[in-house]
Amino acid sequence: MKNGKLYGTVQLDECIHSKEDTIESLVDPGFTSVHFNTHLFDALRIIKESKASSCCVLGEDFQWVGIITKTAIVEALSLSLTIEQSGAVLVVEMAAHQYSSSEIARIIESEGAQLLGLWLSNVEESGRIRASLKLNTQNAERIINSLQRFNYDVIATFGDDDYKENVERRFESLMKYIDL
Incomplete structure (x- = not known):
């Protein structure tokens, strides 16, 4: 200096x-x-x-x-509300031209939840975008179903044990039904 x-x-x-x-x-x-x-x-x-x-x-x-x-x-x-507040995190993948933060927020809000944070990353060499969505709720099953109805690929969920348990229960029920 x-x-x-x-x-x-x-x-x-x-x-x-x-x-x-x-x-x-x-x-x-x-x-x-x-x-x-x-x-x-x-x-x-x-x-x-x-x-x-x-x-x-x-x-x-x-x-x-x-x-x-x-x-x-x-x-x-880390002091951000996105990090500090508890809630489920969904990882959603879509084509780059399909990405719309307003549509994603609308889908989440239509299920009575709020989008606290959104983190975007490119999926190498695929032309797709991966969005990590932080929600203000732990129960994300209805939100996941709604996102899937709108052709968003939910590739991972974190912090929503109910959803994982429901999927496992449904899978076990399907396997029992197939065995009959």
Whole structure:
């Protein structure tokens, strides 16, 4: 830092294993940084892309404000209602062109529940989207059935033991019926 402005960073591993005489010779001017108004999602993306474990937080005119680590971001995200409140989690898969957050929320709300959180990811090489849905209820059986009626593939459920037990009971009943 010079005059309160950050000009580079040094990694601890480099200091420990370096044969250089001064830390100044180890300064990397291409450091990873975010503006202090950057959203957590963007900061996490920037840190991930840089493969660094931390990121410098800068204010106006590159004034150093602090540092943020991956751990600090995860802790901040964990304070979200999506994480804090109990409820079932459904993992739903669909074609990319079929994805509609408003339709998914409408289906869930039509069953008397609320969508607390939605996390999207791409399914590699298939052109499909996987959505993790956090609900405000543990009993998700009616919601699962409704999503399936609208051609959403429910590929996993978490926290809804009643649904799993009902499926197992129905399967056992079907097997007994087939044996007759």
